[in-house]
Amino acid sequence: MHSFDIQLLVDLSYVVLALFVLLIAKVTLGFLTPFDTDDELTAKDNPAFGISLIGYYLGVLIVFLGAIHQDGSLLEGEEVVLDHFLVDLGFDVLWALGAVLVLNAARIVLDKVVLRGFSVKDEIVRDRNVGMGAVQFGTYVSAALVVAGAISGDAGETVGATLSTTVVFLLLGLACLIGFAFLYQRLAGYDLLAELEADNPAAGIAYGGNLIALGIVLMRGSAGTFVSWADHLERFAFYAAMGLFLVVVARRVIDGAFLTGRTLKEEIAEDRNVNAGYLEGGLLIGLAAVVALAI
Numbered sequence: 328m329h330s331f332d333i334q335l336l337v338d339l340s341y342v343v344l345a346l347f348v349l350l351i352a353k354v355t356l357g358f359l360t361p362f363d364t365d366d367e368l369t370a371k372d373n374p375a376f377g378i379s380l381i382g383y384y385l386g387v388l389i390v391f392l393g394a395i396h397q398d399g400s401l402l403e404g405e406e407v408v409l410d411h412f413l414v415d416l417g418f419d420v421l422w423a424l425g426a427v428l429v430l431n432a433a434r435i436v437l438d439k440v441v442l443r444g445f446s447v448k449d450e451i452v453r454d455r456n457v458g459m460g461a462v463q464f465g466t467y468v469s470a471a472l473v474v475a476g477a478i479s480g481d482a483g484e485t486v487g488a489t490l491s492t493t494v495v496f497l498l499l500g501l502a503c504l505i506g507f508a509f510l511y512q513r514l515a516g517y518d519l520l521a522e523l524e525a526d527n528p529a530a531g532i533a534y535g536g537n538l539i540a541l542g543i544v545l546m547r548g549s550a551g552t553f554v555s556w557a558d559h560l561e562r563f564a565f566y567a568a569m570g571l572f573l574v575v576v577a578r579r580v581i582d583g584a585f586l587t588g589r590t591l592k593e594e595i596a597e598d599r600n601v602n603a604g605y606l607e608g609g610l611l612i613g614l615a616a617v618v619a620l621a622i
Contacts (some may be wrong), residue, residue: 355431434466
C-alpha cells in the first residue's frame with residue numbers, strides 16, 4: 328500500500344472518530360443536563376439553548392483536536408503507521424472522551440463560580456435568555472481551548488508525566504478564566520450579572536467573546552512540548568499576563584477608535600446594542616489569535 332493511501336486511511340479514520348466523539352458528547356450532555364435537550368432544540372425552538380449547544384459541540388471538536396495533536400506526525404513512513412496507528416487511535420479515543428467529561432465539568436464549575444446566584448437552567452429554558460446562551464457559548468469554547476492546550480503536545484515519555492502536566496495546566500487555565508470573570512466586572516464598568524439577569528444579549532455576547540479571546544491566549548501558553556516545570560510555568564504566566572493585557576488595552580482602543588462619541592459601557596449596558604457586543608467580542612478574538620500566532 329502506498330504512503331498516500333495510508334495517510335488517506337488515517338485521515339478518514341479521524342473524521343469517523345470525530346463523529347463518534349460528538350455522538351458520545353451529545354449523550355453525555357443529555358445525561359448531565361436537567362432538561363430535555365432535544366425538546367429545547369427542536370420542539371421549542373429555543374434560541375438561547377441553540378447558541379449554547381453550538382458552543383458545546385465546537386468545544387468538543389476543539390478538545391478532540393487537542394487530543395489527536397499529541398501524536399504529532401502520524402505518518403513518518405509506512406511501517407510506523409502500520410505498527411502504531413491502532414495504538415495511537417485507541418489513546419486518542421481515551422483522551423478525547425476524557426476531555427469531553429472534563430469540558431462538561433469545567434462548564435459546571437464556571438457556571439457555579441462565575442454565574443453565582445443564577446439558575447442557568449431557568450435563564451436558558453424558562454427565559455430563553457440569548458445573552459446567557461452567548462455566555463455559555465463562550466464558556467464552552469474558552470474551557471475547551473484551555474483543555475486542548477493542556478492535553479496537546481508532548482509532555483513526557485510516560486502517561487503519568489502527561490497526566491500530571493495536563494492536570495496542572497488545566498487547573499491553572501480554569502483559575503485564570505475564573506479570575507478574569509471577577510476582573511471583567513471592573514473593566515466593563517457595569518454590573519455584568521445584573522445585565523445578564525435582565526436578558527441583555529449585548530452583555531452576554533461581549534463577555535462570551537472576551538472569554539474565548541482569553542482562552543486562545545491561554546491555550547498558547549499551555550501547549551507545546553514540555554521541557555521543565557520552571558520553563559513551562561514561566562511560559563504560561565507570560566501568556567496569561569498577555570491575555571489580560573490584551574483585554575484591558577483592546578477595550579480602551581475600541582472605545583477610542585471604533586465607537587465615535589460613545590463607549591462600550593453606554594452601548595452595551597444602556598442601549599443593549601448587540602452590534603457593540605459583537606464588535607468587542609469579535610475584535611478581541613481576532614487580536615488574541617494574532618497574539619497567539621505572532622508571539
